[in-house]
Amino acid sequence: MDLLQDIVSRNAFLLTFEVRLFWLVAFIYGTGCFFLLLYIIFRSGHLGKASHAILWTGITLHTGLIILRTFEGGRAPFQTLYESLSWFAWSATITYLFVSRRWKDVYLPGFFVTLISVGACMYALLSRSPDVKPLSPPLQSYWFEWHVTLAFLSYAVFVVSFAVEMSCLILKPFLKRGMAQDFGLSLDGLDEFRGTAVRLVLFGFPLLTFCIFSGAAWANEAWGRYWSWDPKETWSLITWTVFAVYLHSMAIPSMRGLPASLFNILGFICMMMTFLGVNWLAKLLGIPSLHVYAV
Amino acid sequence: MKAFLEKIRHSFSYPKGETPSSNSSGFREFTGWAYRKLSSIRTSIYILLGMALFYLLGTVFPQGANIDDYVQAGGRFVFAVRLFNLLDVFSGIPFLFLAFLLFLNIAICTYERFFHLLVQKMPVPRDFTPTATIPLTMDAHVAQGEIWNILRERLNFRLLSKGQEWTVMERGLSYRWLTWLYHAGIVVCFMGFLITYLFAVEDVVTLYPGKPVEITPSSPGRLEGLWRDRHPKPGFSIILDEFITEYVQHPSIDYPRDRVSRLAIALGWRDVTYTINEKSFFPKDWKSRLRILKNGLTVYEKTIEVNDPLVYEGYTFYQMAFEQRLRIGVDNNPILLEVKTGDELIVPGLTTPLRFTNLITGTLYRLDGGTEGITPFVTVKRTVKDEGGGKRTEKLGILELGGSITVDGKKITLADIEEASILSYRYDPGVGILWWTGLFVFLVITIRCFGGWYMLAYRIEESDGIAYLTLSIQTRGLIADRTKMTERLVYYITSSELKPTPLPPSS
């Protein structure tokens, strides 16, 4: 019994430490986001650089936090929504930091990415329980890790692609009028920069394809049906379809501009719905839903 | 082959503006128009968007729900729901029609592209926009041979065409063929969906230990159902030898719900704590020890669990759920009352019904590494009115097997328990096709998107005694990098003693 009490108090101690660390990470991301806001206001490259340094600090601590959680749970750290949100914020931020290394003095997309990451962290901390749950029987499958890891990797690149697309959409009218030159982009270079958004979607699309495929294979193994049209599955199919539309629209000259950009943004919204808002739309319209999700 | 393909193609389509001569021109014009529309990538965008809209409806309206239940639950848009069958969108004619159009669209696109790739051969462009110019210190004629060698032998380019001006070469798997291949794969996936849609059979079977059940799905597959409504009889039975439940000890967390207290944890004013109580049982596994019987003889046996089903003669049996029945004694009455866990039980003499939560039984894996057999127990609750007129759940106590609790003067005893395993089973000949083709589609999409394809056109000209190499490089795929490829070419040019470049390359 003493041993059991010891284990329980050790777990409580670790969890308390971990929750505080997560708050710290959220605070650091928030500071990075604030610096990026200052950058947008004052257009000083120093502020942009400082924000990246802050975000690198945050991501280092966050990596430590995720490793700690993995050890604590003895499993991949994305079983509950609390964990998935943390993993999502981490993967989006780190993808942004890696992708942005190729850019010179362009920081605007970082604002969108960090805003989303901070939002994810705060949602986890304020609304979800940090309990380290054991793996429930349906999750005890080798598909679990692959399915979720790659899903989140695709989500991360879609977030960065969205941020690039938004930046281009916002900057374009200003650049056309000869303004906003100090955001590190020129009107001539804007199309090439927007190419990053396409490349990111090209990176994410096969991952999302695998995610849907592995999800179906997993469902087939666990419940005997590879497709049940439940909202989570269906939303992931919507996201996949919208990104396929986006890639196709890039092959049609008359659609390559604004329509394609809008499809990319729509794809991002659908991705967020898949992740978080499965039943939200039904609730909004006052439509009863039969489906309940554990996470 | 070429003539055959041409013939098929022409029988469907008339090129724009061309008019057929026969009287059936109206129909042929229509098919020609439809074929042209369905071979367009723009059409696929519209169809895909339409599909997305249907998917959206499917997420908003509870699929499979009964319209009366829907109305009772306060569902809105009842008129539209009835009219468009929105509670079963994915079996409705509009959705199936659109899916069929998508199938035609992708099949025709795939065929057309195949035709272009194989029969007509994609024309190699003749004109190129230069992406780099590199000065060379050698005779243009010698340079021709050297550059050709570098591109072929060092950089693995292959010749596409040699014109008067440009020599065009290619490296990597042709992205056009890859794009074609996975689109063709998607067409085959559609076949898999169709097979599932037409032939799949599924049902649920509840098994009590030691009682064999003959497998007879309650309805045939959709196609078979057109001419017969008899159940298919695979001709075997299934028997449950044992149902096993396992739990891990998972202490309950004490974590505040309100945001201020959560902030207090962040600031170090409070800690998170864990306690061990009756809620500390977290399901680890449900297992069913099963045997398949044919003519009374065991032909196959397996212990299944979630994610590890039993497959026999095309039928797959999955651990879906379980059912628990309790026999409850009241005072010293010898007649026992029977209730399923989760259901309410009206006990004579009590004003409010009792509710028995999940029965916890089986093996417990303790946190400290030990295991123990659990004395089966349920938690007894009831719903009571509070002072404000609202309702709340009152916990009455833990009831162990053989034990009792007293509620409002009545002695409630847990006299006996029984567990049944609920399996879902399915026969689906479409899965195999989908599995392999899906894997194929995924692999080819990955190679197409991640791989590197280059088309390099070059020409060598001489001006003022200096030879210039003009390059035009196009790429596809994420790992293709034009700048790096140009740098590698320059490296090979400069690393050879024969070809030093006195000037840096200009882009």
Ligand code: HEM
């Ligand atoms: C479920 C349906 C579909 C999916 C998931 C899908 C997926 C994709 C993706 C990801 C791409 C971009 C990558 C690449 O160029 O290989 C693409 C390109 C393409 N798709 Fe589809 N596609 C679908 C249906 C169709 C249909 C119905 C058509 C018929 C018109 C079509 C024609 C094309 C063509 C021609 C390209 C190449 C565009 C280019 O050369 O840049 N696709 N498709």
